[in-house]
Amino acid sequence: MKLYSLVFFTFSLFFIDTGNSMPNEVAPKKKQPRNVIFILTDDHRYDYMGFTGKVPWLETPNMDKLAREGAYLSNAFVTTSLCSPSRASILTGMFSHSHTIVDNQAPDPGNLTYFPQYLEKAGYQTSFFGKWHMGDHGDEPQPGFTHWESFPGQGVYYNPTLNINGERISYKDSTYITDLLTDHAIGWLEKRDRKKPFFMYLSHKAVHAGFQPAKRHKGKYKGKRIDLPTTYEQTKTGAYRDLKWPQWVADQRVSWHGVDYMYHENRDIHEMVVDYCETLLGVDESIGTVMDYLKREGLDESTLVIYMGDNGFSWGEHGLIDKRHFYEESVKVPLLVRCPELFQGGIRPEQMVQNIDIGPTVLAEAGVKQPEHMPGTSFIPILTGENNENIRKEVFYEYYWEYDFPMTPTVFGMRTDKYKYMKYHGIWDRNELYDLENDPEEMYNLIADPDKQEIAKSMSAAIYDWLEETGGMQIPLKRTVKYRFGDYKHKNEH
Incomplete structure (x- = not known):
């Protein structure tokens, strides 16, 4: 791969094995190393917070306060809208095709370095609490964390078992996972070495499906409804043909990820949204607990607090629910940042950032x-108003077809402030091009418009350039371990 080859030949400050490479030197520190808390949630879409006004009845006072006293980066994107690939990109700072954890089953290849390893080498005490879920990995402690608490896979909302530094402890009596992780995180902060x-990496299971709120929140929003998106009906009425949407979008409406058969249940979408919001x-309370602790300790001005979602979530747009696709509600995530010592609060930068920017x-x-080997860049200059020549002019996206969820095809995409282009592979269907300035709901596919052909051509070429420059021209296939009924005879014969 070109990017890694560059590391081989330049013999920079890293070992030749770029996957497991560790820096031989730590850059001179111009200031005291800053304390950092990173809070990650699952399936939280970018605009489902009280202060955005998207859902008028949704109350998130602690997220609102974080945005008011810090920054809400309204154009934050993931490189792949799926749990494991996104989490791997956050931890490694690399694209999915580089770290090769391309879906929720693809294993860790064993040659990856997580950014907390560099922090640990630099003298940080580090901790991880919650959902790891990178590929097929279980709950075992991972490198880069001096303290570890996790669970296998998706985990459970109630009565979880945690692997705490190698010892598994089960909790009963309706113990709620969000509260438990928060309590343990605060406990670690209280016992840390003050020198x-x-x-601290606090990684919540919430708000992943199936949604289960804490008992104290169950029923708070009962009977509430959302305004269904403009594109909700198009695949049902057949209007998608006039809008030139791909056929796979219409077909998916009655699938696991479609609004007419959500998770193979006959549930009302409004009821499911209520469960999501109550969860x-x-x-939100967890954020408040962490911020209250920092204030009590006199650390709230100097600590960098970052809140982010691992991917977005559709609630009816294009007749879809869940994630994976490259539409805005799937690929955009909430990103709240607070550090009064660094920048003034109450700002909403519109510059594009990605999950690969967290590590840098x-x-x-x-x-x-x-x-x-990290292609991302720090977004702090965006918040401080400094000149930043690395501000993104585009973001790139990739998603690889999954055996268990075959409704969504492989897609490579590119987004600028003006246009979005989606290029599909392995499916006989049309690509997509949207004018985001004039069509923010991505309703009118312009891929066939005569006056947009040069734009589509140039964006397609840019995607290939990106893949070539980052070693992504070969799809990283993974061994399939599940078989359909008709495959067994074939399997046994060979």
């Missing part, structure tokens, strides 16, 4: 040199 900087309330941002604040 060392800290990095989110526990996360944290490392920069720790005074640690960014590894060569």
